[in-house]
Amino acid sequence: xxxxxxxxxxxxxxxxxxxxxxxxxxxxxxxxxxxxxxxxxxxxxxxxxxxxxxxxxxxxxxxxxxxxxxxxxxxxxxxxxxxxxxxxxxxxxxxxxxxxxxxxxxxxxxxxxxxxxxxxxxxxxxxxxxxxxxxxxxxxxxxxxxxxxxxxxxxxxxxxxxxxxxxxxxxxxxxxxxxxxxxxxxxxxxxxxxxxxxxxxxxxxxxxxxxx
Amino acid sequence: xxxxxxxxxxxxxxxxxxxxxxxxxxxxxxxxxxxxxxxxxxxxxxxxxxxxxxxxxxxxxxxxxxxxxxxxxxxxxxxxxxxxxxxxxxxxxxxxxxxxxxxxxxxxxxxxxxxxxxxxxxxxxxxxxxxxxxxxxxxxxxxxxxxxxxxxxxxxxxxxxxxxxxxxxxxxxxxxxxxxxxxxxxxxxxxxxxxxxxxxxxxxxxxxxxxx
Numbered sequence: 001x002x003x004x005x006x007x008x009x010x011x012x013x014x015x016x017x018x019x020x021x022x023x024x025x026x027x028x029x030x031x032x033x034x035x036x037x038x039x040x041x042x043x044x045x046x047x048x049x050x051x052x053x054x055x056x057x058x059x060x061x062x063x064x065x066x067x068x069x070x071x072x073x074x075x076x077x078x079x080x081x082x083x084x085x086x087x088x089x090x091x092x093x094x095x096x097x098x099x100x101x102x103x104x105x106x107x108x109x110x111x112x113x114x115x116x117x118x119x120x121x122x123x124x125x126x127x128x129x130x131x132x133x134x135x136x137x138x139x140x141x142x143x144x145x146x147x148x149x150x151x152x153x154x155x156x157x158x159x160x161x162x163x164x165x166x167x168x169x170x171x172x173x174x175x176x177x178x179x180x181x182x183x184x185x186x187x188x189x190x191x192x193x194x195x196x197x198x199x200x201x202x203x204x205x206x207x208x209x210x211x212x
Numbered sequence: 213x214x215x216x217x218x219x220x221x222x223x224x225x226x227x228x229x230x231x232x233x234x235x236x237x238x239x240x241x242x243x244x245x246x247x248x249x250x251x252x253x254x255x256x257x258x259x260x261x262x263x264x265x266x267x268x269x270x271x272x273x274x275x276x277x278x279x280x281x282x283x284x285x286x287x288x289x290x291x292x293x294x295x296x297x298x299x300x301x302x303x304x305x306x307x308x309x310x311x312x313x314x315x316x317x318x319x320x321x322x323x324x325x326x327x328x329x330x331x332x333x334x335x336x337x338x339x340x341x342x343x344x345x346x347x348x349x350x351x352x353x354x355x356x357x358x359x360x361x362x363x364x365x366x367x368x369x370x371x372x373x374x375x376x377x378x379x380x381x382x383x384x385x386x387x388x389x390x391x392x393x394x395x396x397x398x399x400x401x402x403x404x405x406x407x408x409x410x411x412x413x414x415x416x417x418x419x420x421x422x423x424x
Contacts, residue, residue, distance in 0.1 A: 070335065080405070109328075110324065111322075112322065136370065137405075150388065153381075154388070154396035155396060157374075157378050159400075160377060161377020163379065165372060165374075166366060169369040184363055193367070193404075
């Protein structure tokens with residue numbers, strides 16, 4: 001079996017174990033057993049528990065970023081539809097990969113500064129991506145000249161923070177689907193609470209996503 | 213000097229040291245020196261670095277919750293104005309107490325599950341508080357019968373996540389004030405991105421907070 005295939009199996013087993021049991025409780029024995037290899041082989045390939053965990057964080061952060069980027073890539077979409085596509089991709093990915101999201105959202109942030117810094121880097125890329133989308137949306141809307149650069153970054157920070165919190169909640173709450181979570185956030189973020197309470201909803205079916 | 217006064221001085225010194233230097237790097241020597249007491253006295257009063265840090269997290273979580281609760285307590289305010297008051301109180305408190313916010317938002321979440329659980333409990337209380345406000349707002353608005361219980365909790369999760377992310381960003385970004393951060397979030401949350409990009413802004417001066 002080629003090294004990269006075997007390494008991927010070990011990493012899959014590690015993400016499942018770290019995500020379900022937690023970083024501290026997870027043992028290299030369990031990971032090796034789940035991967036169907038010997039423990040010395042895990043150490044040979046991935047060096048230490050710390051290095052293995054770091055490799056898991058990086059792989060899963062890259063996968064999440066790639067999923068979100070793939071979601072917003074359609075250039076023909078209106079700004080709010082791009083945002084909707086990105087949010088849907090984010091929630092679909094975190095729902096489909098609950099162990100990976102647990103590694104990124106819970107485990108990596110809880111067990112020391114070097115792991116937390118890896119997740120911080122991913123977060124920064126998500127904020128940059130959303131900032132770019134919001135700038136494009138602002139340019140497409142001539143009525144918003146006073147939405148300054150700092151405001152845009154602030155809103156992007158708020159949106160990413162909201163998405164992270166919702167994804168954590170959705171994965172821990174039985175019966176909440178990725179689509180529901182994306183819809184909750186899109187209604188909240190795009191339509192605003194004020195209009196939400198008046199009974200309005202954001203809808204991708206309406207041109208520009210705006211309801212009259 | 214009474215024990216409680218001395219203990220408060222030690223905790224003040226501990227919050228400043230943990231917040232500025234980080235949990236791992238902070239030493240009991242530094243904390244004792246900053247508090248103007250001997251190191252054995254810190255151990256005598258607060259037992260261990262872990263216990264001292266836990267006591268700091270609890271004290272600062274209680275203080276933040278009390279500040280937010282005091283902000284929303286005015287019963288005559290409209291729902292959006294209560295939300296605005298709560299957000300303003302949250303951002304004012306985190307801005308006025310950057311070391312405490314660093315302890316809660318960065319340090320406590322990064323150094324092990326027992327500390328993270330303390331912050332998780334505070335987060336749960338904030339979500340409950342916001343959920344209650346949103347329920348009241350929903351009841352006051354007859355047009356929103358289909359904003360279900362689960363939606364309300366989801367929106368509360370999103371709003372608290374957004375507020376946490378913005379407070380972290382505001383404290384790390386020179387020149388961003390608490391009021392600006394509160395205003396960014398209120399515009400985003402209440403008015404919605406769709407209307408924000410059309411040039412609208414939420415304003416407490418307009419009855420009900422809604423701009424036509």
